[in-house]
Amino acid sequence: MPSPARSDAGGDGAGILIGEVHTGLLLNSASLRQDMLPAVLGLLPGERVRSFERPISHAVSPELLVGVDCDLSTASGTRVRGIGTLAVRAAITGGRVLQGSAWTRLMGGHAEHRLPWSHYLARPGVVETVGRRRNHPYHADLADGFLDRTNNRKAPGIDFGAICGQIMGEVQRSPYLDRRSPFKAARTTLRWVAEESPERRIGFILGDDGSRTTRITFDGQPISAVIELCEDLALHDWLLSTLLDVIDRGMPSDGPHETMMRRIRPAVDHLIHLWMPGARVVESLLPLWESLDTKPGFTRQWDTLVNRIRDQLALRTLTLLSASAEGVPGRNEQGIRS
Amino acid sequence: MLVIATSDKGGTGRSVTSCNVAYRRALQGSDVCYLDFDFGSPTSGAIFSIDPVSRGTEGGGLHSYLQGKIAEPQRIDVWRQTDRETLRSRPPGAGRLVLLPGDQGGGEFSMTKDILQRCTKLFVRLLEEFDLCVVDLSAGRSYAAELVLAATAQQELRGVPHRWLVFHRWTRQHVIAASGLVYGRRGLIEAGAERGHDSQVLADSIRFVRTAVVNPDSEELAGLRPTQVVWLLDCNKDLQELARQHQLGRTMVLATIPLDPVLQMREQLISDRDVWASQIANAATVAAFDQLARRIADDAAWDEL
Ligand SMILES: Nc1ncnc2c1ncn2[C@@H]1O[C@H](COP(=O)(O)OP(=O)(O)OP(=O)(O)O)[C@@H](O)[C@H]1O
Ligand SMILES: [Mg+2]
Numbered sequence: 001m002p003s004p005a006r007s008d009a010g011g012d013g014a015g016i017l018i019g020e021v022h023t024g025l026l027l028n029s030a031s032l033r034q035d036m037l038p039a040v041l042g043l044l045p046g047e048r049v050r051s052f053e054r055p056i057s058h059a060v061s062p063e064l065l066v067g068v069d070c071d072l073s074t075a076s077g078t079r080v081r082g083i084g085t086l087a088v089r090a091a092i093t094g095g096r097v098l099q100g101s102a103w104t105r106l107m108g109g110h111a112e113h114r115l116p117w118s119h120y121l122a123r124p125g126v127v128e129t130v131g132r133r134r135n136h137p138y139h140a141d142l143a144d145g146f147l148d149r150t151n152n153r154k155a156p157g158i159d160f161g162a163i164c165g166q167i168m169g170e171v172q173r174s175p176y177l178d179r180r181s182p183f184k185a186a187r188t189t190l191r192w193v194a195e196e197s198p199e200r201r202i203g204f205i206l207g208d209d210g211s212r213t214t215r216i217t218f219d220g221q222p223i224s225a226v227i228e229l230c231e232d233l234a235l236h237d238w239l240l241s242t243l244l245d246v247i248d249r250g251m252p253s254d255g256p257h258e259t260m261m262r263r264i265r266p267a268v269d270h271l272i273h274l275w276m277p278g279a280r281v282v283e284s285l286l287p288l289w290e291s292l293d294t295k296p297g298f299t300r301q302w303d304t305l306v307n308r309i310r311d312q313l314a315l316r317t318l319t320l321l322s323a324s325a326e327g328v329p330g331r332n333e334q335g336i337r338s
Numbered sequence: 339m340l341v342i343a344t345s346d347k348g349g350t351g352r353s354v355t356s357c358n359v360a361y362r363r364a365l366q367g368s369d370v371c372y373l374d375f376d377f378g379s380p381t382s383g384a385i386f387s388i389d390p391v392s393r394g395t396e397g398g399g400l401h402s403y404l405q406g407k408i409a410e411p412q413r414i415d416v417w418r419q420t421d422r423e424t425l426r427s428r429p430p431g432a433g434r435l436v437l438l439p440g441d442q443g444g445g446e447f448s449m450t451k452d453i454l455q456r457c458t459k460l461f462v463r464l465l466e467e468f469d470l471c472v473v474d475l476s477a478g479r480s481y482a483a484e485l486v487l488a489a490t491a492q493q494e495l496r497g498v499p500h501r502w503l504v505f506h507r508w509t510r511q512h513v514i515a516a517s518g519l520v521y522g523r524r525g526l527i528e529a530g531a532e533r534g535h536d537s538q539v540l541a542d543s544i545r546f547v548r549t550a551v552v553n554p555d556s557e558e559l560a561g562l563r564p565t566q567v568v569w570l571l572d573c574n575k576d577l578q579e580l581a582r583q584h585q586l587g588r589t590m591v592l593a594t595i596p597l598d599p600v601l602q603m604r605e606q607l608i609s610d611r612d613v614w615a616s617q618i619a620n621a622a623t624v625a626a627f628d629q630l631a632r633r634i635a636d637d638a639a640w641d642e643l
């Protein structure tokens with residue numbers, strides 16, 4: 001991954017944006033201090049790590065470019081070759097959550113054959129199709145092909161997974177991390193497509209197989225704003241599913257108190273304060289987040305979970321208190337305060 | 339944590355025991371993955387009853403990954419994919435159980451810098467998502483064993499606990515062979531030191547597991563003649579002494595797995611149902627797997643030397 005990318009190049013409104021965001025837990029015992037972020041995310045010498053302390057600690061690596069030349073996935077199965085570059089970056093939120101995010105703009109190229117690389121390098125973050133140029137329904141074919149993971153007759157397309165996996169791996173193997181995370185969490189993958197349209201809209205689908213896809217239409221915002229929206233969505237979806245998993249596992253109603261505490265404690269300590277939907281989304285795209293918050297109801301689900309945890313903890317504390325009041329020695333009380 | 343399963347001889351019960359332990363640990367609530375590093379004969383798919391990969395996968399397994407042919411090795415969710423209906427669907431409170439199969443017709447390979455780097459990357463990747471990664475090696479001194487020894491000595495994996503389980507049957511030959519694998523020339527400790535491990539730390543992270551052990555006191559042997567029982571008890575005592583002399587005495591043993599009639603007939607996971615409903619397997623076997631699954635992660639069991 002040699003050269004820096006600039007994601008707002010182009011911006012002529014043509015083509016569609018496609019990308020993936022992978023989200024997982026940073027491999028470190030403590031949440032990473034703000035001053036360590038540049039070292040951990042400094043994947044390109046000389047390029048700056050952007051970091052923000054408010055409203056929540058967040059840092060983004062420089063964007064790297066990756067060259068691709070492969071058949072794109074199409075819903076119809078039509079062969080379409082794409083050549084160009086993807087942009088990819090890593091981000092850390094709250095010193096805890098690591099994301100690998102890659103995207104490109106798919107555009108109809110004019111060439112019948114592959115052009116010299118200088119042509120593609122002059123268009124960072126753009127993949128051009130080779131062959132006759134067609135328009136709108138053609139975009140739909142590419143968008144549907146990209147989002148549909150069940151159709152295995154189609155070309156596998158651009159391997160965003162490998163590219164995100166690689167950049168996350170580089171961060172996770174950083175000499176500045178101790179690789180002793182307080183708990184384990186599954187990674188999630190959000191695949192997204194965005195197109196310009198006079199009407200702003202968003203849709204989010206969580207498949208039975210755990211796949212996440214989202215479609216966005218936007219009007220005139222810079223690409224970077226769309227990417228940030230997708231990353232914010234992926235982050236909160238991951239927080240929600242990780243907390244759900246912790247609770248599923250940690251709250252058998254009759255389990256011993258210590259076991260429950262061991263399982264739930266990390267979530268309480270490390271995840272709950274990270275919930276801040278829309279914190280980094282530009283004003284004009286906020287209504288999209290809000291519409292997700294009414295329909296799948298992300299925040300409602302989150303609040304329900306958090307309340308369940310609080311109730312459980314309170315209940316356990318009461319049980320322990322009454323047990324000790326009756327002179328029965330309480331079980332392990334450690335971990336209730338906080 | 340990484341747990342590496344090895345043995346000197348073949349057919350010791352290494353794979354069957356490690357699969358069952360992975361399964362038990364997942365039932366106990368941990369997220370577990372099982373890596374089939376027995377590249378010559380990847381049989382773990384059969385033990386988990388996942389038919390399409392019963393002799394390794396054709397869809398890009400660990401062997402292809404290490405050789406750089408694919409970006410990530412195939413993962414199989416055991417709860418979803420096992421053919422055994424009683425095991426399908428994750429029980430409440432249980433963790434994830436994921437198999438990373440070997441490749442069909444994989445074969446051994448020698449270690450290169452690239453392969454070492456990919457192996458290290460994979461371990462880091464899995465440690466992000468799993469509490470326990472069980473790595474099943476092949477029998478004897480293999481390239482895979484060298485590879486894992488080298489990977490666990492890399493800077494990226496310092497500080498991540500890795501523990502070695504050496505499986506052997508409870509016979510004279512097996513006791514001597516297991517001791518040789520650990521303490522002998524080109525054994526684990528020597529090879530590990532050469533790869534940059536501290537010999538003492540490495541030695542402290544090795545324990546033995548005795549498999550398919552006949553308990554002379556068990557009720558199944560009630561039908562034996564008294565002379566036979568006396569003979570068995572004598573043999574057992576001799577073996578204990580031999581084991582002590584070869585540095586695999588009691589304190590070095592993490593578990594003793596009893597001989598089980600089901601496992602004698604078939605390589606498989608033993609579910610609680612096999613014990614309580616159909617009563618084909620012994621409760622003592624499951625109890626031993628369950629205890630081993632707990633002790634693997636229990637620091638106290640590893641400190642007591
Ligand atoms: N506790 C046990 N009781 C009875 N039989 C057992 C027990 N454990 C394992 N076996 C049987 O021993 C045989 C060898 O087991 P397994 O394949 O696990 O050994 P292995 O050490 O992995 O062998 P290999 O070196 O070929 O990989 C199998 O038939 C298995 O079912
Ligand atoms: Mg085996």
